[in-house]
Amino acid sequence: MITAQNITFSYRDGQRRLPVLQGISIHISRGEWVALTGANGCGKSSLVRMFNGLSIPAAGSLHAAGLDLRSAVNRTAVKQHIQLVFQNPESQNIGSTPYEDVAFGLENRGLPPDEMDAQIRRVLQQVGLAHKWADDITTLSGGERQRLAVACCLALQAEMIIFDEATSMLDPAGRSRIMALARELWRRGTTILWVTQRPExxxxxxxxxxxxxxxLRYDGDPRTLFYSSGLPELLGWEPPPVIRIGRLLQSRGWPLGLLPLSELELEAVL
Structure with missing residues (x-):
């Protein structure tokens, strides 16, 4: 789905160029779930915006959904395959109601009215907003507006959805619903790139x-990351309670493969 080879990127600040990405290489296959993390300013958002054609690397090669993104035509076309859900729920809604918001992208595709209506109602039902199809969009909660953004991606039949810290401005209930929705889409075959700073x-x-x-400092499985890479300590992360308990077990000689990552795994261990 994504193949990046040694890509670099920088911003111009007056007469200077400030490096943002330095030699990033990463491959994301169709149907994968990949979590991307790092401190503010590390280049996460710059990287993912390249993946759906919003910007281009200064050097290196980048292919998304089989398209070479050095081409302006391909950068436009890739948006049919890869969609972004942004951090701020209010920054991505266009219509005055959920129905109109989803309709906007479909109208640009030139769908017949009957087909468009069926598609809109289907995706609003899928994200749990069918009952609010005609509500004023400003009355929706932050979590509902994020689910509406996901509905817009689904209506356009995106093969990959990038959640760029999409839960960072939501309460725990809203975060849980967006995460559950993303996992359901992943189980159905959608490629998910989940950008987050939450260790859990x-x-x-x-x-x-x-x-x-x-x-890119690490690319691998989370158990190795948290228990044997040393990177969380180096970066000053506060490990989740489950990991803290797992490290206590590790100090008592438990093998890596049995150390817990989730509450369910911890329950099974205990």
Whole structure:
């Protein structure tokens, strides 16, 4: 789905260029769930915006959904395959109602009215907003607006959805619903790139990529990351309670493969 080879990127600040990405190489296969993390300013958002054609690397090669993103035509076309859900729920809604918001992208595709209506109602039902299809969009909660953003991605039949810290401005209930929705889409075959700074969300991801100062420091499984890489300590992370208990077990000689990552795994261990 994504193949990046040695890509670099920088911003211009007056006469200077400030490096943002430095030699990033990563491959994401169709149907994968990958969690991407790193401190603010490490380059996460710059990287994922390249993946759906919002910007281009200064050097290196980048292919998304089989398209070479050095081409302006391909950067436009890739948005049919890869969609972004942004951090701020209010920054991505266009219509005055959920129905109109989903309709906007479909109208740009030129869908017939009957087909468009059926598609809108289907995706609103899928994200749990069918009963609010005609509500004023400003009356929706932050979590509902994020689910509406996901509905817009689904209506466009995105093969990959990038959640760029999409739960960071939500309460625990809202975060839980967005995570559950993303996992259901993943089980149905959608490729998910989950950008987060929450260690507990990393621990529940099958694959984790860690960025620091524009470089990729780690790309692998979460158990190795938390228990044997030494990177969380180096970066000053506060480990989740489950990991703290797991490290106590590790100090008592428990093998890596049995150390818990989730509450369910901890329950099984105990």
């Amino acid at each position: 969300e990393l621990a529940e991801s099958p694959r984790v990529a860690v960025m620091e100062q524009g470089t």
